Amino acid sequence: MSVETMTKTSSEVQQQGDRIIKTTTTEVITKSAMQPQQKMSPFAKFRQLDRQNSLPNPKTPTTPTTPGGSKVVGRPLFVFTDPNMANRALTAKDSLLLWCQTKTFGYENVNIENFSTSWSDGLAFCALIHHYLPDAFDFSKLTPKDRRHNFTLAFRVADEKAGIAPLLDVDDMVMYKKPDWKCVFCYVQSIYRRFRNED
Template identity: 50%
Template sequence: RNNRPSPIAAESGPGNIPDEQRALASLQQKAIETFVRRNSHTDISERKDPLNALQVKNGGSKRNALLKWCQQKTLGYSNIDITNFSSSWNDGMALCALLHSYLGDSRVHYASLSPHDKRTNFSVAFAAAESVGIPTTLNIQDMIQQERPDWQQVMAYVTSIYKHFET
């Protein structure tokens, strides 16, 4: 009798996968790695900069995309005309309207606010934001005293509101 293994048994044994199966497994592995890499990059990039998705949606710069989002969220609110991230935010009404659009009257009783009472408006806005975990990065005194608050600081704070509610 011949004690050599048959060629068929050698081809189908463990560790001896036919070439077609090996090629298919390799393609599947590459597809999985590509999928993970693409999705991980998107997730990481949006975590690093939450405005990426908004910029893609609204086009233009990130600043203008965020400004457009603010305008859409506050549409129909009285005493609101958001055209920039400085003077449009100097009385606290825009922040209150933006937060009211998410939190409602339970946290921001918008109808009772007045553009002439800046301190109350900012206090209400910051308290409402903090109640849902958004830290206050603006100073009430600075916001009250300046006709044109620092647009970068205001935009950073509004970005934190966007990130909290939209991402």
């Protein structure tokens, strides 16, 4: 075989090798893009979104205002990038809120409109627990002023009589007039899961 033929053959082999590498790389990229992503639990997804949305964005002012200078009200706290997840989250939150409103309807000093300030005096927790365990305590003796007693009573009765773990801390709840809605939402979910089939 001549040197010229060997050079041609070597060049052809290299070109073929390049094509194989390119093809293989394309296949790997295509396959990895086509593989379904691992399923993430809703709580893990929520934590991921919470981390993403808590990072400062240099394009967004820290205190959003309208052109007149007043603060913008009603802007969502979190922005879901997946529209299906946004719909499911909105539906779940609204459904749970409606469930709470239904079960506490008629209880004095209880008006549940959200998962934060509506729960700040402990009466909403007491009303929700009392609805399912009316013999556990006398709701009519509770007052909005005795916040610590209300939280302690609701969390203790839920734990002892219904097996609902006390996910919230009484001291934390007493310290804040505006509790973290995510914490309240998680605890109310556990109450819902325990009692959802009872009426």
